[in-house]
Structures are given as structure tokens and as C-alpha cells.
Amino acid sequence: MTNTSKTSTSNAVENTHVRAINAFCGPVESSIYRDQQRVIVPVEKCFDALSMLKDRGFDLFIDVTCVDYLEYRKAKHRYGLVYLLASTINAERLTVRTFVDDPQPTVASVVPLWEAANWLEREVWDLFGIHFTGHPDLRRLVMPEEFTAHPLRKDYPLQGRGERHNFPVITRDHS
């Protein structure tokens, strides 16, 4: 368990949550970067750790997003999921990270815990292709429904694969 802290003042408050997670799912990595506490949990214990954090007062779900480490030299896994939690009761923030891999990256959905995760997880599915089991309505959010690829992956070209021009042309004849 590495605990590289850059500040020494507010360690005690954050570390209680980290200690709880440690007690719950074994030793986890944690670090503080610019006053932000982050914890890395394994993916199979992710849902339980998040529900435990919700019971400990993290009632505001800020964001879930994803990072594609395909071209990162020191990467051990391809996708890194980032959960941003906040507590309106205690005025704290916490970042929970998990890692998932190809093929078929899957993680448990946190929609039963926080309703706000509904569209956020749909966006991650749409743009990265990470499947959330238990999500009530997992479909595309920002791309059109007939879009087939996951565009924010690193192996998808920026200009796309021709989907943006695959539409019928209306000329003056039949308009």
C-alpha cells in the first residue's frame, strides 16, 4: 500500500475512507495529488466499495469517465475508469479508479446507488464501449443510434471512418 502524500494537513479525514476501503477489500493503492485523494480498487470489488462509500456519506455522484491507455507505455490495463464522488454532508471529495481490459470490458453499474450515473454511464458506453451490467437502459447517448464504433478509443481515427458523410444527397431536382 503506497501512500505518497503531497500535503500533510488533511490526511486524517481522507484516510478514514481509505482505511475503510482497505479493511473492506484488501490493500489498495491510494495517493493524494494536489489535495485530491484518489483510491484504486480492483474491478470486481468496485461496486461494493462504492456502495460502502455511499453509506459513509458520499451522496453526490459527480462523474464517471474513462481513460484509454492504449498508447501509454507504462500501462498494465487498457481502460481506466474514474469515479468522482463528493459528500455534501462532510464537504469531501474522493476519486475512485478501477481498471478494465479488452475484450469486452465490463463493470458493474452504479445506477442502483446514484441515479445520476444513468446518463454518465450511457456516455461512457457510447464513446468507449465499456459495458455496465445492471444498467436499466444502456444505449447510445451522444452519437446517433445507428453508429457502430466507439469513437473516443485511441484506435478510432479522429476524422472517423466515413460515417459523417454516409447520408443521402438532396439536390435541386427533388427538393
Next chain:
Amino acid sequence: MAVIHSESPSLELPENVVVSRLDELASWCRKNSLWPMPFATACCGIELMATGAAKHDLSRFGAEVFRFSPRQCDLMIVAGRVVMKMLPVLQRIWQQMHEPKWCISMGACASTGGVFDTYAVVQGIDRFIPVDMYVPGCPPRPEQLIQAIIDLQDKIQAEGTITGREFNTRQRQDKKRALVECPETLTLDASRNPNLQRELSNSAINVN
């Protein structure tokens, strides 16, 4: 018995009588009462609103009424980037407008995709919609948009017809069908065409 009166060549008209062609009259009416359909998706839409506002007044040119229903408009101003999810909507709105209708592509994003050369942004709406006037700029100043509308007015006056014949491009390019169908057999008369004689003799040699 007809009596032919030889009148003077220049007809004296009172001052309140204008003689013109019907096409030009209809074009004059249409160009001075363009009702824009603001298809504003992004930042150019703000400049479009500014053009219609008090300082750069678009209603000076007859384009005062920004109707948001395509059934009541004849000029579609596409202001802003159009993503691939929005393009079928754009095409449907264009098809719902009545003829005669014109389209102004306002801004860099509507004309060519602008700075957004990405997987989701259509690189120019003129790939899918017939566009009459392009306004460069990011965003174009209201004066540029007004200049575009003035140029479109000149285009309408120059090319407009009362029946909208200038829009029937394919009908104008197809050959008109004859009332009597030509017979199927085609006879080549080579009596006065030495090249054709040579060709026919060559083909006769090849066939034989």
C-alpha cells in the same frame, strides 16, 4: 377591314405605369420579402440574432420575419456546425420548405466544417443540401451576412422566374420527348461522308 394605325415608336406612359417582364416582377417581389428560416445550431446563431437585432437591422432588406416554421419561410440560413445526428433533421426541414427556396450557409462550419474536422461534424452542408450563398467567417460579422443577403437578392433578380424554372435543373437538361417515336432501324447514309465510308468498309472486312 383592318385599319392599321402607325403609332409613334415610343409609347407615352403616365408616370405611375411600369412595364416589365413578369419574371422580373416576381423576382423583385420575392427578393425583397425573403423570410428567413434560422437554422442556428451554434455560435453563428448568435451573430444571426445580432443581424436581426436593432443595430444591424435585417428587416431593412425585407427579411424581418424570422419564422421558425419551414412552411412559412423561403430562405434557410444554416448558421453553425451541423453534426451527423442533426443532418437528417436539416434535410427534413429543407424538404418541408416550399419552393421557391434558397439556402445560405453561414460561417465556416456550415460551409466546410470549419475547425471541426472530426468524426461527428459534417464537412460542409453543401454535400447534402443545395446551397446558394456561402458566408465565410468564424463567426461572420453581421455586415457580412447582410452582404450575403444582398448578393442573394441580386442572384434572385438575375435568375428568378415566376414559375421557378431555374430550379428544375434535370427537367431542363433532359431532352424533350418527340410526339412521334423514331423507328428502331437506323440507316447510315455514307454517300457524302468519306470517313463513314471508310469505317463501314473496315467493319465489313472485319465482319467477313
